[in-house]
Amino acid sequence: MSKERDGQTIMETQMASASSGELQAPGDGVVIKAENLWKTYDMGEAIQVHALSGVSFSIDRGEYVAIMGPSGSGKSTLMNLIGCLDTPSRGAYWLNTHLVSELSDDQLAYIRNKEIGFVFQTFNLLSRASALHNVELPLIYSGMPQKDRLEKAADALRKVDLADRMHHKPNELSGGQRQRVAVARALVNNPSIILADEPTGNLDTATGEEIMGLFERLHQAGNTLVLVTHEHDIAAHAHRIIHVRDGRIERDERVD
Amino acid sequence: MSSFGQTASLPHALGVRSKTGSGAWVTTREAFWIALEALRTHKLRSFLTLLGVVIATATLIVVMSVINGMNLYIADHIANLGANVFIVSKYQWAQGYEAWLKARRRNQPIRVEEFEFLKENLSGYKNIGAAASMWSDDNSTRYQGHVLYNAEISGDTPSMIDIGNQKVESGRYITDSDYQHESMVCFIGHDIVDEFFPSVEPIGKEILVNGLPFRVVGVAEKIGSTFGQSEDNFVQIPLTTYRKYFAPRLSLDVNVQAYDAQQMLALEDEARALLRARRHVPYREADNFGINASQTIMDLWDRLMGSIFALTIGIVAVFMVVGGIVIMNIMLASVTERTHEIGIRKSLGARRRDIMMQFVIESVVMACAGGGIGVLLALIVSEIVDHFWTSTVPLSAVLVGLTLSSAVGLFFGIYPANQAAKLDPIEALHTEN
Ligand SMILES: Nc1ncnc2c1ncn2[C@@H]1O[C@H](COP(=O)(O)OP(=O)(O)OP(=O)(O)O)[C@@H](O)[C@H]1O
Ligand SMILES: [Mg+2]
Numbered sequence: 001m002s003k004e005r006d007g008q009t010i011m012e013t014q015m016a017s018a019s020s021g022e023l024q025a026p027g028d029g030v031v032i033k034a035e036n037l038w039k040t041y042d043m044g045e046a047i048q049v050h051a052l053s054g055v056s057f058s059i060d061r062g063e064y065v066a067i068m069g070p071s072g073s074g075k076s077t078l079m080n081l082i083g084c085l086d087t088p089s090r091g092a093y094w095l096n097t098h099l100v101s102e103l104s105d106d107q108l109a110y111i112r113n114k115e116i117g118f119v120f121q122t123f124n125l126l127s128r129a130s131a132l133h134n135v136e137l138p139l140i141y142s143g144m145p146q147k148d149r150l151e152k153a154a155d156a157l158r159k160v161d162l163a164d165r166m167h168h169k170p171n172e173l174s175g176g177q178r179q180r181v182a183v184a185r186a187l188v189n190n191p192s193i194i195l196a197d198e199p200t201g202n203l204d205t206a207t208g209e210e211i212m213g214l215f216e217r218l219h220q221a222g223n224t225l226v227l228v229t230h231e232h233d234i235a236a237h238a239h240r241i242i243h244v245r246d247g248r249i250e251r252d253e254r255v256d
Numbered sequence: 257m258s259s260f261g262q263t264a265s266l267p268h269a270l271g272v273r274s275k276t277g278s279g280a281w282v283t284t285r286e287a288f289w290i291a292l293e294a295l296r297t298h299k300l301r302s303f304l305t306l307l308g309v310v311i312a313t314a315t316l317i318v319v320m321s322v323i324n325g326m327n328l329y330i331a332d333h334i335a336n337l338g339a340n341v342f343i344v345s346k347y348q349w350a351q352g353y354e355a356w357l358k359a360r361r362r363n364q365p366i367r368v369e370e371f372e373f374l375k376e377n378l379s380g381y382k383n384i385g386a387a388a389s390m391w392s393d394d395n396s397t398r399y400q401g402h403v404l405y406n407a408e409i410s411g412d413t414p415s416m417i418d419i420g421n422q423k424v425e426s427g428r429y430i431t432d433s434d435y436q437h438e439s440m441v442c443f444i445g446h447d448i449v450d451e452f453f454p455s456v457e458p459i460g461k462e463i464l465v466n467g468l469p470f471r472v473v474g475v476a477e478k479i480g481s482t483f484g485q486s487e488d489n490f491v492q493i494p495l496t497t498y499r500k501y502f503a504p505r506l507s508l509d510v511n512v513q514a515y516d517a518q519q520m521l522a523l524e525d526e527a528r529a530l531l532r533a534r535r536h537v538p539y540r541e542a543d544n545f546g547i548n549a550s551q552t553i554m555d556l557w558d559r560l561m562g563s564i565f566a567l568t569i570g571i572v573a574v575f576m577v578v579g580g581i582v583i584m585n586i587m588l589a590s591v592t593e594r595t596h597e598i599g600i601r602k603s604l605g606a607r608r609r610d611i612m613m614q615f616v617i618e619s620v621v622m623a624c625a626g627g628g629i630g631v632l633l634a635l636i637v638s639e640i641v642d643h644f645w646t647s648t649v650p651l652s653a654v655l656v657g658l659t660l661s662s663a664v665g666l667f668f669g670i671y672p673a674n675q676a677a678k679l680d681p682i683e684a685l686h687t688e689n
Contacts, residue, residue, distance in 0.1 A: 085603055106607050106608070109606065109610075110605065113604065113605020124599070124600045126597055126600060137601065141283065141604060141606050142605065143282045149282075189605075
């Protein structure tokens with residue numbers, strides 16, 4: 001897959017000047033850095049749920065990381081923070097040397113649009129729009145003219161083997177097909193960071209392997225990948241596995 | 257400050273997108289697509305929502321059309337009452353009810369002697385004439401088996417043909433000789449010809465006017481009809497004959513034609529002074545007669561139109577506000593309904609202004625559709641009104657209607673759109689609809 005990372009090059013220009021108070025900004029080559037991240041939900045009556053309780057880690061550019069952990073351990077919560085969709089209750093988070101809490105609304109939108117490709121655990125497809133239109137959405141918000149957009153979206157769908165289902169709406173697709181639409185949508189804008197929350201959860205082994213092959217190629221092209229999975233086979237594709245339990249990092253291992 | 261440097265290093269979203277092409281246009285088109293989709297899926301709901309805007313727009317356009325139609329009429333007929341003509345008559349035309357009640361007691365009819373007096377003493381007019389007519393259901397015009405009850409029968413001086421807006425089509429008008437000899441001749445309008453002489457030459461025929469025989473000497477050119485009232489339904493006879501047989505004491509309308517507007521004002525003053533002197537009206541008292549010009553009618557018309565318009569604006573404003581509030585309500589419901597969708601769009605890079613745009617455009621498109629339906633409704637109503645009265649839809653009314661309804665959509669769409677735009681992406685995503 002060809003790469004054009006117009007955003008990234010601009011983001012790299014001011015790497016050096018990153019420091020905010022006592023917090024240590026990440027150095028060059030670090031794409032994601034989390035420092036003591038907490039996510040606490042107040043459930044009223046002084047009951048608090050800690051989805052994350054003090055998570056620190058950093059991910060370098062081009063790394064391929066799998067996050068594993070039991071259900072409810074905070075994996076999706078973490079992914080949402082990494083994807084700049086959610087804000088931590090406490091702690092600091094840097095993306096490409098930018099302290100995310102200091103970014104404006106429009107800059108966050110830009111990051112979500114251009115820098116990050118997010119595959120949601122629940123797909124989050126627009127139910128009233130066709131597969132093609134769903135995949136077009138990120139391109140619409142980056143202002144691409146319709147002709148190029150349709151071409152690119154159709155291309156992305158072809159890559160996930162859905163050329164013949166472009167005009168189907170999500171409710172006319174199988175679970176696995178929906179998941180592949182979600183993958184195509186995450187990849188269509190050529191993001192440099194791909195975040196996937198159980199991208200193969202609904203797929204049979206063969207299709208799952210195909211998607212993993214796609215991810216492998218993206219990794220080889222220099223992209224950073226973070227994916228959540230329950231399956232060891234899938235995690236085996238990654239070069240690093242972060243084990244999460246009860247909102248904490250239990251183990252952070254490198255595999256080769 | 258380093259943190260400032262960091263944020264500044266991120267491409268400013270607007271700048272980047274305008275460089276990649278017509279970004280704003282792309283998202284606007286998406287917004288239109290969504291808006292039309294929403295209208296299509298909720299046809300009935302949308303229509304009910306839009307009722308206020310539909311009624312407001314239709315009312316506005318119909319009233320503007322009727323006023324426009326009447327304006328055209330006024331311009332065509334009353335304003336052209338005859339160029340630079342004023343009329344001395346028993347009453348002032350356009351005045352309040354109170355004033356009229358007073359005038360009813362005090363004013364004296366205009367007599368033939370007074371007409372002769374003005375004719376002698378007024379200086380330098382172009383034409384002067386007098387006419388008398390009475391609208392009555394007892395008026396009857398007959399020819400062989402046919403009867404007409406509604407023709408206007410008037411007595412005129414020969415000079416009236418040069419003053420009014422009638423022209424001779426065939427034959428001749430009333431002559432000085434007819435006038436002096438109290439001849440039993442008449443000059444008729446086109447409706448009379450159509451009724452009595454559809455395929456016969458009318459000149460020389462004898463018709464019965466209120467039971468008396470008159471010989472047709474001339475036919476007027478067709479004028480047409482306005483306000484559903486024909487302008488061609490008349491029989492004119494010499495004023496002398498009219499006074500002798502029909503209404504000897506009827507007040508006259510003395511028509512004075514000046515050479516230009518400037519002279520007309522001077523002549524009006526002169527006529528007023530002459531008549532007051534002749535009637536010995538005391539210095540401080542008001543005229544006991546009326547001097548009317550087309551300006552008088554125009555003034556009355558302007559006043560009337562002003563109040564009609566104020567009333568209309570009130571009605572339209574109320575309907576528009578009601579319509580706008582209903583639209584706002586529906587848009588708020590729509591935002592709630594589509595919270596999850598907004599979350600998805602935001603997670604894919606939609607900015608606040610993109611979401612804002614989406615909902616504002618939906619609201620404007622909806623209101624504009626209401627305006628469009630209102631325009632269609634107005635065209636139909638106006639067509640019907642035009643059938644028995646007068647109404648011409650001006651393009652400006654259509655434009656004003658559409659602009660106004662769009663503006664209402666814009667104004668009342670902003671609040672719901674802003675509610676949508678400021679949603680938190682993850683909270684919105686976690687909202688199930
Ligand atoms: N909006 C919320 N309000 C309250 N608690 C929440 C909320 N979102 C998540 N949690 C809690 O945070 C914890 C972590 O949730 P999360 O979705 O991150 O788990 P997960 O690791 O992704 O699980 P799974 O493997 O089942 O997807 C759970 O205990 C969950 O109940
Ligand atoms: Mg999860």
